[in-house]
Amino acid sequence: MRAVVQRVSRAQVTVAREIVGRIERGFLVLLGVEENDTLEDAAYMAAKVAGLRVFEDAEGKMNLGLSDVGGAMLVVSQFTLLGDCRKGKRPSFIRAARPEQADALYQEFVAAVAGQGIQVETGRFQTHMDVELVNDGPVTLLVDSRKAF
Numbered sequence: 049m050r051a052v053v054q055r056v057s058r059a060q061v062t063v064a065r066e067i068v069g070r071i072e073r074g075f076l077v078l079l080g081v082e083e084n085d086t087l088e089d090a091a092y093m094a095a096k097v098a099g100l101r102v103f104e105d106a107e108g109k110m111n112l113g114l115s116d117v118g119g120a121m122l123v124v125s126q127f128t129l130l131g132d133c134r135k136g137k138r139p140s141f142i143r144a145a146r147p148e149q150a151d152a153l154y155q156e157f158v159a160a161v162a163g164q165g166i167q168v169e170t171g172r173f174q175t176h177m178d179v180e181l182v183n184d185g186p187v188t189l190l191v192d193s194r195k196a197f
Contacts, residue, residue: 049089049153049194050129052078055102055187059122061171062178069169074119075100076181079157080129081150082143082194089193090153094160097121102187110187114166121161124171124179125154147174 053075060070077097082089103112103119114121127150131139145153151173162168171177 049082049085049093049157049192050080051093051097051191052126052129053097053100053189053191054078054181055184056122057182057184059179059181061122061124061169062180063172063175068172068177069122069124071120071122071167071169073117073184074114074167075121076179077121077123078126078129079123079154080126081145081153082130083145083149085145085149085153085193087153087156090156091160092193093191094157094164096191096193098161098164098166100189100191102189115164120167120169122169122171123154123158123161124177125150125173 056074056076058072059076061068099113101113102110103117105111127141127144130144131141132143133139154173158168158170
């Protein structure tokens, strides 16, 4: 499972001109599910992302987490994070999970984050979405359940 986590001052997802998810301060998480991912990957990623301490404390150091600042999370499914661009010019998505598996693990991730007391909004799985955000910092992190960057 792979995620791009962006600290935002606000973000929203629109589908066919309807806002389906919106947050103020918090994280926009673009989440990609790989074919070999499991429930353990979803639990690990939910704990890791929800626990990231990237908000400034009184001394200006990144020491505070989402729950410390009353932040929320907007989670958007994005299979293109699993695109392999090493050969040719067209990405290969063969490592991305099939939609049924990806949706189930995406929902597990969302439920695990919500289970930690964090407000969670979502996009709409397998739908064309317009994602808007104001990246605060900017702070952008890559998190993967299987490898270090």
